[in-house]
Amino acid sequence: DAKTTQPPSMDCAEGRAANLPCNHSTISGNEYVYWYRQIHSQGPQYIIHGLKNNETNEMASLIITEDRKSSTLILPHATLRDTAVYYCIVRVGIVNAGKSTFGDGTTLTVKP
């Protein structure tokens, strides 16, 4: 699995958009980008994933650059409950792709 690089921490004002970047410059053509978050000591929560097109769901949007070497997770209207550690992972998109490799993630603090 390709390695990812994320800033260790970010702050965001409540109600504003939170933009979390991720670099994955060695990503392969068959690797997807997945985002998870971990709130306090709960289990990681799946947020969104994509291959090369931008994706949106009820939680967030994922913007992937054209060269696929980086991506941005966007939480459009951050709330205090979005305070968490956010992990960006790249992984081959086949059925038995195997483990996800979690880095240190970005600690997002949403402030009132």
Add this chain to the structure above:
Amino acid sequence: NAGVMQNPRHLVRRRGQEARLRCSPMKGHSHVYWYRQLPEEGLKFMVYLQKENIIDESGMPKERFSAEFPKEGPSILRIQQVVRGDSAAYFCASQGQGAAQPQHFGDGTRLSIL
């Protein structure tokens, strides 16, 4: 549609005892992963199983640790002769059969060794 269920949520053992952690995957999921998270650290992969088969155990210590995912019933992570360093949160994730399916995690078992 129930999520990934892990039990117990908290487990306390004395040094030298055995710990058994259970994971019931989401309905229809036949791929199970176990991860360990030490305090203030990230998740570390331990083992990947499909029904009745261990696919990748590269992250699991060779001694004292074992995992299974039988044809019927939950996946079990077993730690024999526990030591203080085994204290951690153990998370299970399951994945569906389709390509690019994400892993879905349970809320973990917090293992404390006295």
